[in-house]
Amino acid sequence: MSSKTSIWLAFFLNLSFSVVEFIFGGIFNSSAVLADAVHDLGDALAIGLSACLETISNRQEDKRYTLGYKRFSLLGAMLTALILLTGSFMVLLENIPRLLSPQPVNYQGMLWLGVIAILINLLASLIVRKGQTKNEAILTLHFLEDILGWIAVILVAGVLYVTDWYFLDPLLSLLISSFILWKAIPRFWSTLKIFLDAVPEGIETAKLEKELAALDNVKSVNQLSIWSMDGLENDAIVHVCLEEIEHMEYCKESIRNLLKDYGFQNVTIEVDANLASHQTHKRKIEELEVGQSHGHYHS
Numbered sequence: 001m002s003s004k005t006s007i008w009l010a011f012f013l014n015l016s017f018s019v020v021e022f023i024f025g026g027i028f029n030s031s032a033v034l035a036d037a038v039h040d041l042g043d044a045l046a047i048g049l050s051a052c053l054e055t056i057s058n059r060q061e062d063k064r065y066t067l068g069y070k071r072f073s074l075l076g077a078m079l080t081a082l083i084l085l086t087g088s089f090m091v092l093l094e095n096i097p098r099l100l101s102p103q104p105v106n107y108q109g110m111l112w113l114g115v116i117a118i119l120i121n122l123l124a125s126l127i128v129r130k131g132q133t134k135n136e137a138i139l140t141l142h143f144l145e146d147i148l149g150w151i152a153v154i155l156v157a158g159v160l161y162v163t164d165w166y167f168l169d170p171l172l173s174l175l176i177s178s179f180i181l182w183k184a185i186p187r188f189w190s191t192l193k194i195f196l197d198a199v200p201e202g203i204e205t206a207k208l209e210k211e212l213a214a215l216d217n218v219k220s221v222n223q224l225s226i227w228s229m230d231g232l233e234n235d236a237i238v239h240v241c242l243e244e245i246e247h248m249e250y251c252k253e254s255i256r257n258l259l260k261d262y263g264f265q266n267v268t269i270e271v272d273a274n275l276a277s278h279q280t281h282k283r284k285i286e287e288l289e290v291g292q293s294h295g296h297y298h299s
Contacts, residue, residue: 102166
């Protein structure tokens with residue numbers, strides 16, 4: 001299943017269930033379910049936005065976007081992460097007063113609704129969890145948040161069958177929101193760094209530059225620019241100075257093979273010759289031209 005298809009399916013599942021939550025939250029007179037319905041509606045809007053941007057990211061490069069549209073996938077991941085962070089902060093702010101002043105909940109209806117919610121969110125999570133894009137990774141975190149939240153609801157409903165410890169509901173909500181923030185903040189920061197053209201994670205620039213400089217016929221590495229368009233494919237521009245211009249093609253192939261081992265897909269190589277080597281090569285060409293004009297050939 002393609003990235004855009006999986007995200008669209010996840011969007012429709014989340015949107016449909018948020019409508020169900022609004023209906024049954026009113027029937028059960030449960031503010032907790034209604035609050036989660038608002039949260040899931042926000043998730044659905046975030047997923048829909050991600051789906052649109054993921055669709056755009058699959059377009060081929062054109063005259064307007066000569067490097068392609070892959071960055072739109074990162075943009076979707078960042079916006080979705082921001083919505084997730086904002087929602088978690090709002091849950092924290094909402095449940096701190098409820099922890100100090102717990103309210104009774106309709107635990108019987110919440111128990112059955114929780115079971116259905118877990119099944120739906122588990123299905124949505126399975127749809128996107130095999131995806132490789134940053135967008136799908138952050139959406140998986142969305143569904144993890146929902147699954148943990150509804151597990152908490154079921155646990156609270158079970159406990160409330162035998163006790164009146166209503167403070168457990170806001171307490172578990174605070175713990176889950178803190179866990180999601182702990183997971184979401186590093187992912188948001190990682191995506192933001194890629195968006196700002198930072199060196200992809202796992203690549204040591206100094207080590208790579210040293211290995212390039214150690215290749216045969218490489219006198220110096222004048223430029224090494226590394227970035228990623230979407231967090232999956234790495235690109236590089238390499239500018240080297242060679243000892244002997246005659247071995248330029250061989251040297252380029254060595255550079256490409258080295259960068260391929262590091263996982264680079266798109267590589268641009270610029271080559272300059274050592275000045276002394278270049279002058280020697282130029283003198284040989286001039287001698288050959290002079291020899292040809294006199295009927296002699298020099299190797």
